[in-house]
Amino acid sequence: MFKITFIPNIILNYLFKFSDKLKGSRYSLSISLILCIGISPSYAGVIIVDKSQAIQTVQQGISQAKNGDTVYVQAGVYHESKLIIEKSITLIGKGWPVIDAQNKGEIFFIRSRNVWLQGFKLQHTGRSDLKEIGAVMIYDSYAITVLNNQIEDANFGISVQNSKCCTIKDNHIKAFNKDEVLSGNGIHGWKADSLIIIGNTISGHRDGLYFEFVKNSLIWRNVSTQNVRYGIHFMFSNNNTYIGNIFEKNEAGVAVMFSSKIQMYNNYFYDNWGDATYGILLKEITDSHISGNSFVQNTIALQMEGCSRIMIFKNKFINNGFALKIQASCDDNAFTSNNFIANTFDIATNGTLVLNTFDGNYWDKYEGYDLDRNKIGDISFHPVSLYSMIIAHNPAALMLFRSFMVTLLDKSEKLMPIITPESLVDHFPHMKPFDL
Amino acid sequence: MMRKIIKYVLGDIIRNKMVLVYTILLFVISLSVFNIETNTSKGILSLLNIILLIVPLTCIIFSTIYIYNSSEFIELLVSQPIKRKTIWYSLYFGLVLSLSLAYIIGIGLPALYYFPNAKGLMILVVGLFLTWVFVSIALLIAGSSRDKTKGIAIAIVSWLFFAIFYDILVLFILFQFQDYPLEGAMIVLSFLNPIDLSRIQLLLQIDAAAIIGYTGAVFKIFFGRGLGILICVLSMCAWFLIPLWLSVKIFQKRDI
Numbered sequence: 001m002f003k004i005t006f007i008p009n010i011i012l013n014y015l016f017k018f019s020d021k022l023k024g025s026r027y028s029l030s031i032s033l034i035l036c037i038g039i040s041p042s043y044a045g046v047i048i049v050d051k052s053q054a055i056q057t058v059q060q061g062i063s064q065a066k067n068g069d070t071v072y073v074q075a076g077v078y079h080e081s082k083l084i085i086e087k088s089i090t091l092i093g094k095g096w097p098v099i100d101a102q103n104k105g106e107i108f109f110i111r112s113r114n115v116w117l118q119g120f121k122l123q124h125t126g127r128s129d130l131k132e133i134g135a136v137m138i139y140d141s142y143a144i145t146v147l148n149n150q151i152e153d154a155n156f157g158i159s160v161q162n163s164k165c166c167t168i169k170d171n172h173i174k175a176f177n178k179d180e181v182l183s184g185n186g187i188h189g190w191k192a193d194s195l196i197i198i199g200n201t202i203s204g205h206r207d208g209l210y211f212e213f214v215k216n217s218l219i220w221r222n223v224s225t226q227n228v229r230y231g232i233h234f235m236f237s238n239n240n241t242y243i244g245n246i247f248e249k250n251e252a253g254v255a256v257m258f259s260s261k262i263q264m265y266n267n268y269f270y271d272n273w274g275d276a277t278y279g280i281l282l283k284e285i286t287d288s289h290i291s292g293n294s295f296v297q298n299t300i301a302l303q304m305e306g307c308s309r310i311m312i313f314k315n316k317f318i319n320n321g322f323a324l325k326i327q328a329s330c331d332d333n334a335f336t337s338n339n340f341i342a343n344t345f346d347i348a349t350n351g352t353l354v355l356n357t358f359d360g361n362y363w364d365k366y367e368g369y370d371l372d373r374n375k376i377g378d379i380s381f382h383p384v385s386l387y388s389m390i391i392a393h394n395p396a397a398l399m400l401f402r403s404f405m406v407t408l409l410d411k412s413e414k415l416m417p418i419i420t421p422e423s424l425v426d427h428f429p430h431m432k433p434f435d436l
Numbered sequence: 437m438m439r440k441i442i443k444y445v446l447g448d449i450i451r452n453k454m455v456l457v458y459t460i461l462l463f464v465i466s467l468s469v470f471n472i473e474t475n476t477s478k479g480i481l482s483l484l485n486i487i488l489l490i491v492p493l494t495c496i497i498f499s500t501i502y503i504y505n506s507s508e509f510i511e512l513l514v515s516q517p518i519k520r521k522t523i524w525y526s527l528y529f530g531l532v533l534s535l536s537l538a539y540i541i542g543i544g545l546p547a548l549y550y551f552p553n554a555k556g557l558m559i560l561v562v563g564l565f566l567t568w569v570f571v572s573i574a575l576l577i578a579g580s581s582r583d584k585t586k587g588i589a590i591a592i593v594s595w596l597f598f599a600i601f602y603d604i605l606v607l608f609i610l611f612q613f614q615d616y617p618l619e620g621a622m623i624v625l626s627f628l629n630p631i632d633l634s635r636i637q638l639l640l641q642i643d644a645a646a647i648i649g650y651t652g653a654v655f656k657i658f659f660g661r662g663l664g665i666l667i668c669v670l671s672m673c674a675w676f677l678i679p680l681w682l683s684v685k686i687f688q689k690r691d692i
Contacts, residue, residue, distance in 0.1 A: 321652075377540075393614070396617075396621070401639060403603045404489060
């Protein structure tokens, strides 16, 4: 078989364009076929790591591989650590080979481009007070794919630093941490760009997902549960999109800070319960969209501090202690078409200044009427109750919760707002819940 | 002898028809609340205020009036060779039995039917305790004051105090001392009012979302655990035993 070891890019491009022109004719197929047959053998370097054969350690496999080679690692337990990958290779585990670092440090250490890592079970990295130790450490790299690995009892799971265009997909990352200080993050991104993080499950880490200076990234369908601190935590990370992630039972819920142009769609914040636990805490978030999310059974479903120009629409707030705590420092945020159902308190705020709009939501506490039958209540609704103001200032007032006297006070305050902010009002409250 | 008097008192109360009306009222309220509200825990919450307001009110007013109205009967009994203690306890048990029965039929059984779990049981237990407590407070009032008008007025005022004014007082304390950690104080304060105590116990069972933040955690830890519940039960017992015991003391010394 003949080998084309080198085809200049120009020729390749020309050939592809040529084949495009011939689209539909039988030539195009034949040209692509020729290209495939012609090129593929040159990438065919395959190295097999097997306990019973010549190459017995993953380290040897990596050392012998050249750019473009594929290293298959057969099932077995490999006691190795600090495997440094500085070339473009594909590493695939067959039958879940276990790489056990025996608490000696990092397992994979990638500083390269076009690396593919798949099908490994990585465990016991140990931890250090001085540096960040992780199962997969990616530094200064480009186009790295980490696919379908199981990571157990690692300090950090997968850490991406100063890298671009990395894909982290379908990994199961699990740790058994008890406190914040000693543990690391599940997926840790620092100064990265264009990451794609899909379908990972993370539990028992400090923060399930942690991003700092990460931009233009997609975080999709991840499940982050029972972490010691936050389900997801990011700072200074702009232009990121979060879709369909599940954040459940994290010690402190979710907190995101100092970022702008965040898109959060259809995420699920469930059962984040405790003192200072938030479904999601937004601090200094600007110019963002939050839509289609479910907030169910959180102590505080959504807390906003210093946020500006966020569109919050079509979200569900169900069975939370506080559905929304919005500080007076927030401005130009718009809440529309949200469902507020069975929350103990719908909204609490800390001042009388309100620079946000709350028009056109459904509130189950709304007691108005709709005479013209346009499905919008004829009188406006003040979602902040006097008692929620009292309890926000003075938590011990919980003793009076649902007391008859408190109900009386609330009713009289509704008629004549004195303490509650008069401008925090829904002018067009919906009579029926939105179908979300 | 006691049994005979209780039997007589019970017969008298049932013939009175007031308790029957009370039973039907409770029954209608509970059925309508359980059937109308689609959100079941919301239904319980609406029932909560009814239990916490109507049960104490009815118990305290009805019992006070009953004692005053049967003053001639009591005088007759006192002239007989019967211990005053026995007479008074019989009156108490007669009242408590009839009102408890009314509560069980009116709210307890529907609640258990719709919520055959801890929630339903808690509604039953809390309502019964409230009945016993307020009947015994009524006896204390009726025993200590000879004047019927004054007695009924005191009964109404004490209901107002427990149902509303006490909470205003608590709110006042909360605002005056808001710079201090008040969680412990709140727990103590809630023991000083049977209605508040009942409400907190019920809410712990019903409205998980109500238990918010640090105070919520403190409350949950204290009231939700075995020892806390035991202390609650003991303090509710104290709430009906102490007024009853005092009223017996007063009645024994009273010049009739």
